[in-house]
Structure formats: structure tokens, C-alpha cells
Amino acid sequence: xxxxxxxxxxxxxxxxxxxxxxxxxxxxxxxxxxxxxxxxxxxxxxxxxxxxxxxxxxxxxxxxxxxxxxxxxxxxxxxxxxxxxxxxxxxxxxxxxxxxxxxxxxxxxxxxxxxxxxxxxxxxxxxxxxxxxxxxxxxxxxxxxxxxxxxxxxxxxxxxxxxxxxxxxxxxxxxxxxxxxxxxxxxxxxxxxxxxxxxxxxxxxxxxxxxxxxxxxxxxxxxxxxxxxx
Amino acid sequence: xxxxxxxxxxxxxxxxxxxxxxxxxxxxxxxxxxxxxxxxxxxxxxxxxxxxxxxxxxxxxxxxxxxxxxxxxxxxxxxxxxxxxxxxxxxxxxxxxxxxxxxxxxxxxxxxxxxxxxxxxxxxxxxxxxxxxxxxxxxxxxxxxxxxxxxxxxxxxxxxxxxxxxxxxxxxxxxxxxxxxxxxxxxxxxxxxxxxxxxxxxxxxxxxxxxxxxxxxxxxxxxxxxxxxxxxxxxxxxxxxxxxxxxxx
Numbered sequence: 132x133x134x135x136x137x138x139x140x141x142x143x144x145x146x147x148x149x150x151x152x153x154x155x156x157x158x159x160x161x162x163x164x165x166x167x168x169x170x171x172x173x174x175x176x177x178x179x180x181x182x183x184x185x186x187x188x189x190x191x192x193x194x195x196x197x198x199x200x201x202x203x204x205x206x207x208x209x210x211x212x213x214x215x216x217x218x219x220x221x222x223x224x225x226x227x228x229x230x231x232x233x234x235x236x237x238x239x240x241x242x243x244x245x246x247x248x249x250x251x252x253x254x255x256x257x258x259x260x261x262x263x264x265x266x267x268x269x270x271x272x273x274x275x276x277x278x279x280x281x282x283x284x285x286x287x288x289x290x291x292x293x294x295x296x297x298x299x300x301x302x303x304x305x306x307x308x309x310x311x312x313x314x315x316x317x318x319x320x321x322x323x324x325x326x327x328x329x330x331x332x333x334x335x336x337x338x339x340x341x342x343x344x345x346x347x348x349x350x351x352x353x354x355x356x357x358x359x360x361x
Numbered sequence: 362x363x364x365x366x367x368x369x370x371x372x373x374x375x376x377x378x379x380x381x382x383x384x385x386x387x388x389x390x391x392x393x394x395x396x397x398x399x400x401x402x403x404x405x406x407x408x409x410x411x412x413x414x415x416x417x418x419x420x421x422x423x424x425x426x427x428x429x430x431x432x433x434x435x436x437x438x439x440x441x442x443x444x445x446x447x448x449x450x451x452x453x454x455x456x457x458x459x460x461x462x463x464x465x466x467x468x469x470x471x472x473x474x475x476x477x478x479x480x481x482x483x484x485x486x487x488x489x490x491x492x493x494x495x496x497x498x499x500x501x502x503x504x505x506x507x508x509x510x511x512x513x514x515x516x517x518x519x520x521x522x523x524x525x526x527x528x529x530x531x532x533x534x535x536x537x538x539x540x541x542x543x544x545x546x547x548x549x550x551x552x553x554x555x556x557x558x559x560x561x562x563x564x565x566x567x568x569x570x571x572x573x574x575x576x577x578x579x580x581x582x583x584x585x586x587x588x589x590x591x592x593x594x595x596x597x598x599x600x601x602x603x604x605x606x607x608x609x610x
Contacts, residue, residue, distance in 0.1 A: 182514070202514065207508070207510055210530075211529070222515070264511070
């Protein structure tokens with residue numbers, strides 16, 4: 132199972148500049164990876180190319196051995212006609228009932244299950260949305276700022292929980308937080324603007340896991356590499 | 362909602378009367394053109410019961426016509442929401458047909474169906490059908506991306522769910538459109554009665570017009586207005602209850 136993009140060229144319809152020019156990268160090992168870069172460099176566009184939402188690009192996207200590729204983003208909503216608990220119950224396959232309860236507990240969301248989506252805070256809304264994606268059958272999940280508005284401690288707990296629960300699954304985490312991606316991600320695709328070549332540079336992150344400690348020096352080294360690459 | 366609609370109507374009606382009497386006294390018009398208050402009260406007492414029965418007759422036709430229109434508009438609107446050639450065809454046809462003044466074809470309906478109940482019903486339904494259809498198509502064709510995305514990417518989206526999401530997200534708009542279409546249905550029925558029918562308040566207005574009896578016309582307008590206000594108020598309450606019930610189950 133691997134993900135590979137070769138010579139991707141992409142421009143928005145009616146756009147005057149290429150978003151991607153000969154963009155290539157490979158991800159050969161499952162785990163928590165990141166797309167990192169300033170706003171507007173094309174992280175979301177690449178995500179949508181990977182999952183097949185955009186088709187008007189040239190180049191090759193290969194997702195060998197991956198059938199279900201999902202893209203989630205932080206502005207998604209659940210319908211307000213019933214509680215979030217009922218919604219989760221409805222979209223959870225019977226075999227994943229235990230996993231659902233585990234995720235609800237690990238995301239600190241047990242208290243909110245009787246509430247409607249509009250009654251939740253922004254951070255809680257993003258967590259519920261992420262839970263429902265994690266309860267699907269997938270091989271790659273792209274999380275486009277899916278933990279926005281969630282406090283740092285809870286975010287750390289959630290990311291470590293996800294890594295622990297899904298060790299053989301691919302995650303692409305889109306974030307602007309350099310410390311977070313350096314600490315938790317295995318490979319970080321650092322985006323530069325389309326005039327620079329290569330357009331993305333892969334930096335190895337610290338891939339921090341539950342029960343491990345992170346060396347402060349190594350973390351700083353990764354952060355420096357990211358800043359240097361961008 | 363209901364009381365607000367009723368007192369709003371009273372204010373508008375009284376303002377209308379005020380303008381009319383101002384014109385009467387400023388231009389020194391005779392009671393034959395604009396009757397005095399006493400004549401108006403006398404006529405009101407004389408025709409009240411007959412006109413109430415006529416208004417009930419008219420509103421019954423309007424309500425049935427509106428129900429048929431709403432039902433048809435929802436069915437066709439749901440089909441027309443699709444981006445297929447059929448959906449596009451329905452949208453284009455609806456936009457073009459609604460641009461034509463339906464009331465202009467009323468004589469054809471009277472020729473074909475006579476001056477009875479069916480003609481009034483058809484005209485009422487046709488007049489309020491197209492505006493509702495356009496609103497339903499516009500609401501149903503607009504994806505609610507933030508909600509629908511998950512169901513699409515996970516293969517859970519069915520047409521029933523799509524319609525449910527879009528209807529729920531636009532329930533206020535739908536209620537307003539349906540409530541507003543009550544006026545159109547009532548107007549359609551009255552116009553039909555006015556043109557050629559043999560019953561209803563429009564028919565009574567036509568007779569009053571031939572008699573140049575403004576007092577009767579003002580009485581009819583009062584009864585039409587108050588009935589329509591109550592009906593629209595009830596529709597708004599029904600919309601509110603539907604939303605409340607839907608959001609709490």
C-alpha cells in the first residue's frame with residue numbers, strides 16, 4: 132500500500148497561474164503524515180486531487196492497495212434534526228460499535244452526545260465530524276484542519292489516540308502548526324510556491340507515539356528543516 | 362404570528378378607508394361614488410352573512426388549489442433538482458411558463474370546463490403553482506456542501522436524504538414561500554370568479570361592480586383580507602410547528 136503523485140500539473144479553471152507544476156512525491160509507509168505550508172499554496176487542492184474530487188489535472192496519482200480515500204474538512208456540519216449521538220449511531224457499522232465508544236471517550240465527547248450539532252462549540256463540532264470519518268472503512272483519511280479550534284492538550288490526546296488505534300492506515304494531516312506536524316507526523320510534505328522547484332520537499336518528522344518521549348533537540352531540528360524547506 | 366397578521370391587516374384596511382374618505386371630503390364626492398360611513402355600516406350589516414359564505418366558498422377553492430400546487434411543485438421540484446437533461450428541461454420549462462401571465466388563459470379554461478368549481482380550482486392552482494415550483498427547484502438544486510460532503514464520500518447519499526437535508530436547511534424559506542402563495546391562490550380564485558364563475562366572493566364583487574356599489578366592494582375586501590390574514594397566520598404557525606417537531610424528534 133503506497134501513495135504516489137508524479138508530475139502533477141494543475142491550474143484552476145480561469146486561473147492565470149499554475150497551482151502545481153511538476154509536483155511529485157511518494158509515501159510508502161502508513162502512518163500520520165502532514166501537508167504543511169502557507170495558505171493558498173495548494174494543500175487542499177492536492178488533497179482533492181488525491182481523493183478524485185478534481186480531475187482536470189495532468190500527471191499520475193497512484194494509490195496502490197487503497198480502495199477508500201476520504202477527505203474531511205473543518206467546516207463540515209451534521210444535520211440538526213437529531214442529536215450527534217443518534218447521528219453517530221446511524222453511520223457506525225455494527226462491527227465498529229466498540230470503536231465508536233472508544234473514540235467518543237478518547238475525544239472527550241461523551242457529554243455532548245445528547246446535544247445537537249449546532250449546540251456544540253466549534254472545537255466539539257470538529258471532533259464529532261472527525262469521529263464519524265474514523266468510523267468508516269478507509270485506507271487514507273485526509274484531515275484538512277480537522278482539529279481547528281481544539282485546545283492543544285486535547286489535540287495531542289486525539290492525535291496520539293488515532294495513531295494508536297490505526298497503526299496501518301494512512302493519514303494526511305493538513306495543518307499550519309509547525310510544532311504539531313514536527314512532533315506527530317512521520318513525513319511532512321512542505322509546500323513551496325509553484326515557481327520554486329521542487330514544489331514540495333519531504334521532511335521526516337518525529338512521529339511521536341503514545342508512551343514515548345520526544346527529544347527537544349530533535350524536534351527543534353525538524354522544525355528548522357521545515358522552516359528552511361519552505 | 363396570527364394576531365400580528367390580523368392587526369397588520371386592520372391597520373392597512375383602516376388606512377385605505379382613511380385615504381378614501383379623505384378623497385371623498387376633499388373633492389366633495391357624492392355618496393353615489395364613495396358612500397359615507399353610515400351607508401358603509403348599513404351595507405356591511407346587510408351583506409355580511411352572504412359575503413362570509415362567499416368568502417368561505419372562495420377560500421375553500423383557494424386552499425384546495427394551493428394544496429394541489431404545493432404537492433405538484435414539490436414532486437416536480439424534487440425531480441427538477443437533478444443536473445440531468447430532465448432536470449434542466451423542467452427548470453427551463455418552469456422559467457419560461459411562469460413568465461406568461463396565467464390569468465390570460467383563464468377564458469380558455471372557462472370555455473373548456475364551464476363556469477363551475479373546476480375552472481376556479483384550475484386557475485387558482487395554476488397561478489400559485491409556478492412561483493412555488495421555482496422556489497422549490499431553486500432550494501432543491503442548491504447543494505448544502507458542508508452537510509452533504511460526508512454522505513457523498515462515504516456512499517450514503519440517497520435522493521431521499523438529499524431532499525431531507527435541503528428541505529430542513531431551507532425550512533424557513535419553504536414556509537415563507539408556501540405562506541406567500543396563499544395570497545396567489547386566493548387572488549387566482551377571485552380573478553377566476555371575477556371573470557366568469559357563478560359563485561364565490563369574486564362573483565359577488567363583479568355584481569357589486571355592475572351596481573357601482575363601493576360599500577359592498579369594501580365589505581368584500583374587508584372579509585377577503587381578514588380571512589387571508591387568518592389563513593396565512595395559520596400556515597406560519599403550521600410551519601413553525603413542523604420545524605419544531607422535526608428538530609426535536
